[in-house]
Amino acid sequence: MMLITGATGNNGQELVRQLIALGQPIRALVRNPEEASGIKGPNVELAVGDFDRTETLDTALRNIDKAFLLTPAAERFVQWQVAFIEAAQRTGVRHLVKFSVLHASPTSPATLLRWHAQTEQHIRAAGIPFTFLRPNMFMQEMLRQADAIKSQAAFYFPFAPDVRLSLVDVRDNAAVAAKVLSERGHEGKIYELTGPVALTFPQIAEKLSSALKRQINYVQVSMDQWKQGFAATGAPGWLIDQVVELYLTFVPANSVVTDTISKLLGRPAKSFDDFVKENANGFG
Numbered sequence: 001m002m003l004i005t006g007a008t009g010n011n012g013q014e015l016v017r018q019l020i021a022l023g024q025p026i027r028a029l030v031r032n033p034e035e036a037s038g039i040k041g042p043n044v045e046l047a048v049g050d051f052d053r054t055e056t057l058d059t060a061l062r063n064i065d066k067a068f069l070l071t072p073a074a075e076r077f078v079q080w081q082v083a084f085i086e087a088a089q090r091t092g093v094r095h096l097v098k099f100s101v102l103h104a105s106p107t108s109p110a111t112l113l114r115w116h117a118q119t120e121q122h123i124r125a126a127g128i129p130f131t132f133l134r135p136n137m138f139m140q141e142m143l144r145q146a147d148a149i150k151s152q153a154a155f156y157f158p159f160a161p162d163v164r165l166s167l168v169d170v171r172d173n174a175a176v177a178a179k180v181l182s183e184r185g186h187e188g189k190i191y192e193l194t195g196p197v198a199l200t201f202p203q204i205a206e207k208l209s210s211a212l213k214r215q216i217n218y219v220q221v222s223m224d225q226w227k228q229g230f231a232a233t234g235a236p237g238w239l240i241d242q243v244v245e246l247y248l249t250f251v252p253a254n255s256v257v258t259d260t261i262s263k264l265l266g267r268p269a270k271s272f273d274d275f276v277k278e279n280a281n282g283f284g
Contacts, residue, residue, distance in 0.1 A: 005029045006070030014174035051080035057087035070099040081119040110245040129187040136194045139167045139275045150284035154217045158226040164255035166194035169270035196269045198255040211276040
């Protein structure tokens with residue numbers, strides 16, 4: 001039996017779907033069962049738990065061999081992950097798969113990358129066999145720009161036109177996680193997950209234009225303008241600051257392209273062209 005955390009988020013839901021398709025029995029940790037309708041299946045058991053209540057983590061991890069650790073970006077990120085790692089250690093988990101981030105490092109200027117490195121080190125120190133998955137920025141992040149693309153035929157980021165990102169599809173992240181959880185031999189490995197090519201944002205605009213059959217433009221905004229727009233969505237100041245730090249590390253580090261997905265899955269990583277075609281309705 002395996003335990004999946006973060007099961008109601010984009011990556012977690014896709015992982016649950018793929019594990020169900022593989023016929024794997026799973027337990028999903030959720031705070032509110034009423035919000036878990038999207039992850040129900042014949043072999044899915046729900047465990048109600050909270051990262052702030054360690055006794056619920058111990059209960060959820062009972063009789064679990066493998067666990068997938070994914071928590072949202074939050075001010076208590078490190079405390080939550082450490083609490084889960086310690087619960088996994090107490091309950092005898094034999095393999096812990098952590099969903100991390102590309103270029104996690106204790107010396108990174110980005111807080112989130114330092115947090116991931118800190119919790120990776122905690123797993124190493126705990127002595128639990130581990131696999132770290134380190135994906136790049138998700139293609140699905142572009143769907144956050146869908147309203148602007150529909151109404152203004154444009155999307156906005158604070159990146160120079162020559163910045164390249166090897167965006168990765170959430171479905172590939174989940175496929176790798178499902179494989180790692182379903183097989184032996186991935187212990188002690190760190191997998192960096194990227195798309196098959198690093199694209200500039202004007203190239204992304206061209207691909208959107210081609211798929212949607214209308215002109216879509218990329219507009220570079222200043223970091224201050226981007227922060228104001230993010231703040232208007234109700235995002236807290238600490239999160240805005242973290243994303244700014246993260247974005248500033250994207251040059252040029254996140255242009256790297258790896259062949260990890262193709263090697264592990266025996267097929268090419270999903271392309272941005274495929275992603276846009278499959279989500280054309282979402283982009284209008």
